[in-house]
Amino acid sequence: xxxxxxxxxxxxxxxxxxxxxxxxxxxxxxxxxxxxxxxxxxxxxxxxxxxxxxxxxxxxxxxxxxxxxxxxxxxxxxxxxxxxxxxxxxxxxxxxxxxxxxxxxxxxxxxxxxxxxxxxxxxxxxxxxxxxxxxxxxxxxxxxxxxxxxxxxxxxxxxxxxxxxxxxxxxxxxxxxxxxxxxxxxxxxxxxxxxxxxxxxxxxxxxxxxxxxxxxxxxxxxxx
Amino acid sequence: xxxxxxxxxxxxxxxxxxxxxxxxxxxxxxxxxxxxxxxxxxxxxxxxxxxxxxxxxxxxxxxxxxxxxxxxxxxxxxxxxxxxxxxxxxxxxxxxxxxxxxxxxxxxxxxxxxxxxxxxxxxxxxxxxxxxxxxxxxxxxxxxxxxxxxxxxxxxxxxxxxxxxxxxxxxxxxxxxxxxxxxxxxxxxxxxxxxxxxxxxxxxxxxxxxxxxxxxxxxxxxxxxxxxxxxxxxx
Amino acid sequence: xxxxxxxxxxxxxxxxxxxxxxxxxxxxxxxxxxxxxxxxxxxxxxxxxxxxxxxxxxxxxxxxxxxxxxxxxxxxxxxxxxxxxxxxxxxxxxxxxxxxxxxxxxxxxxxxxxxxxxxxxxxxxxxxxxxxxxxxxxxxxxxxxxxxxxxxxxxxxxxxxxxxxxxxxxxxxxxxxxxxxxxxxxxxxxxxxxxxxxxxxxxxxxxxxxxxxxxxxxxxxxxxxxxxxxxxxxxxxx
Numbered sequence: 001x002x003x004x005x006x007x008x009x010x011x012x013x014x015x016x017x018x019x020x021x022x023x024x025x026x027x028x029x030x031x032x033x034x035x036x037x038x039x040x041x042x043x044x045x046x047x048x049x050x051x052x053x054x055x056x057x058x059x060x061x062x063x064x065x066x067x068x069x070x071x072x073x074x075x076x077x078x079x080x081x082x083x084x085x086x087x088x089x090x091x092x093x094x095x096x097x098x099x100x101x102x103x104x105x106x107x108x109x110x111x112x113x114x115x116x117x118x119x120x121x122x123x124x125x126x127x128x129x130x131x132x133x134x135x136x137x138x139x140x141x142x143x144x145x146x147x148x149x150x151x152x153x154x155x156x157x158x159x160x161x162x163x164x165x166x167x168x169x170x171x172x173x174x175x176x177x178x179x180x181x182x183x184x185x186x187x188x189x190x191x192x193x194x195x196x197x198x199x200x201x202x203x204x205x206x207x208x209x210x211x212x213x214x215x216x217x218x219x220x221x222x223x224x
Numbered sequence: 225x226x227x228x229x230x231x232x233x234x235x236x237x238x239x240x241x242x243x244x245x246x247x248x249x250x251x252x253x254x255x256x257x258x259x260x261x262x263x264x265x266x267x268x269x270x271x272x273x274x275x276x277x278x279x280x281x282x283x284x285x286x287x288x289x290x291x292x293x294x295x296x297x298x299x300x301x302x303x304x305x306x307x308x309x310x311x312x313x314x315x316x317x318x319x320x321x322x323x324x325x326x327x328x329x330x331x332x333x334x335x336x337x338x339x340x341x342x343x344x345x346x347x348x349x350x351x352x353x354x355x356x357x358x359x360x361x362x363x364x365x366x367x368x369x370x371x372x373x374x375x376x377x378x379x380x381x382x383x384x385x386x387x388x389x390x391x392x393x394x395x396x397x398x399x400x401x402x403x404x405x406x407x408x409x410x411x412x413x414x415x416x417x418x419x420x421x422x423x424x425x426x427x428x429x430x431x432x433x434x435x436x437x438x439x440x441x442x443x444x445x446x447x448x449x450x451x452x453x454x455x456x457x458x459x
Numbered sequence: 460x461x462x463x464x465x466x467x468x469x470x471x472x473x474x475x476x477x478x479x480x481x482x483x484x485x486x487x488x489x490x491x492x493x494x495x496x497x498x499x500x501x502x503x504x505x506x507x508x509x510x511x512x513x514x515x516x517x518x519x520x521x522x523x524x525x526x527x528x529x530x531x532x533x534x535x536x537x538x539x540x541x542x543x544x545x546x547x548x549x550x551x552x553x554x555x556x557x558x559x560x561x562x563x564x565x566x567x568x569x570x571x572x573x574x575x576x577x578x579x580x581x582x583x584x585x586x587x588x589x590x591x592x593x594x595x596x597x598x599x600x601x602x603x604x605x606x607x608x609x610x611x612x613x614x615x616x617x618x619x620x621x622x623x624x625x626x627x628x629x630x631x632x633x634x635x636x637x638x639x640x641x642x643x644x645x646x647x648x649x650x651x652x653x654x655x656x657x658x659x660x661x662x663x664x665x666x667x668x669x670x671x672x673x674x675x676x677x678x679x680x681x682x683x684x685x686x687x688x689x690x691x692x693x694x695x696x697x
Binding site: 005006009013016017021076079080081084085087090 | 300304306312318323332333358
Binding site: 148176 | 530582585586589592593596597600602605606609610612613614616617620621623624625627628
């Protein structure tokens, strides 16, 4: 009962701060938009191979937008040492983590909702596969980036080199998830190719890392 | 002295805290009992803030033991009974004072009492008039009051206050002093660091004097009055 | 206070044994094993290539266990084991990644290919370089050890997922000819050469690992001594 209350309050608190400042979403949107525009100058995808490349660009844009968003998200916790204050409360660390994760995932999904239509326009693409299933891929892929990203952002937030370190930790860990989302996106765009197996990989990845992060977050928070 | 273990709220036993190679606390031992207010004094960098952070279980001692309410581990039950006013405000800039308090009330699992407690602490510290203002629009003194309200939220039995008077005007200082007296009478234990020891005159039961991480004096006024006064170890 | 000088006597003995084993490895790999029919002499790099990969994997597995032990016990000893294993593992991983292209170029005609084993070894290597960077960036921070331990666990869990996903992605690496033993048509002398090399590398790993481990322990002791010394200095002033 109180576990979910804590999670819910963290989400509400983050959404409220964001609604007032729009710092996270603005920066994220603009950054990802730049990536998409710049790459769209270089080529227009016609073949399957190029569609794969385009979906790679889309996810790279999401990834970097996510990294900048995660750092800002913890900047709020760092600001008046609020992270310390959270540790003082009897609330369970994993509930705090889950709340931060959900809020960050919502922000990233919000940005993606704007970016995906623009991506389709700039690259002159459309989904030949099932869009509904691709939305599932989008959610699973976003969670994969955010769950590890939130974990590492909490860890590095008090370090001077956090902006460099966060992608250095997040990128190699996310390799399997990135392969899976890029392949699944390419398959959805072209309407052929294996989708199911990549969704399975994503589900496995999400389950494993969500469990690990929930188990280890309390330990990691002690160090901050 | 009232040295029974039931009344003991906080106990430091040969606590050392090292930050890589710098010594923040060295072999610090003392006890704090119910209804007692101890002033922690000492110059800049003497380890006052570190002492409070270790007492709040925010920092782990490098050696020695810290126990609060006879517990050496910060269980949720223990955490609920400790309130810390730190150097930083612990408040979210974009939320109003009241939103901040409601948020923390949920984290302290105050449930139905939340509403009442928030109103109560806002009244106690005198923060009602700016309860709806976002923290980023508050003056230094207002922030101090708001963060004091946050520390009091769960009605803790052990209060750790780091420089509670700094940035406050005369009137507010008097208010905080009155609150401290009141808490002491209600049996709470207080550990208060300050540069301005005169504000604690008549309220404090004693003092812990720190110098470069070491306790150079730990005395209770009552003991000094009854025992033969010895030349103090003041550094 | 315990002041320990250098390394124990058994370690110096082990250095000698490792030297002999490495020489034996060279003899086996370059002379005793027959030349492979289609690939020719360049195939002999295989003994080092595979041995270094296996040794790196053993090292990362030790890192994983030490990270778990550190999270559980918080004993600095396990952190020292973890960092030593990761550093030496990265060295063996580097050897593996350098010898791979040298072998691939004349045999496949390309330096690099994005196949499952190659790519997962590369990603594994990157993961542990990240682990070491995290330690470096968080040096002096009280959270360093526990964060590194958490990342070590995350990294090792990732290795099989990386392998699986890249394998699903594409595979064009020669099949696992080693696991089959004699039936797979490998010459027993090649088999022996590989094992001699692997044994020599494992010994070399232990030598380097222990050396690094002692260094880490001495660092911790030095920091403690310095703190004491500073304390004494302050007490004299007071």
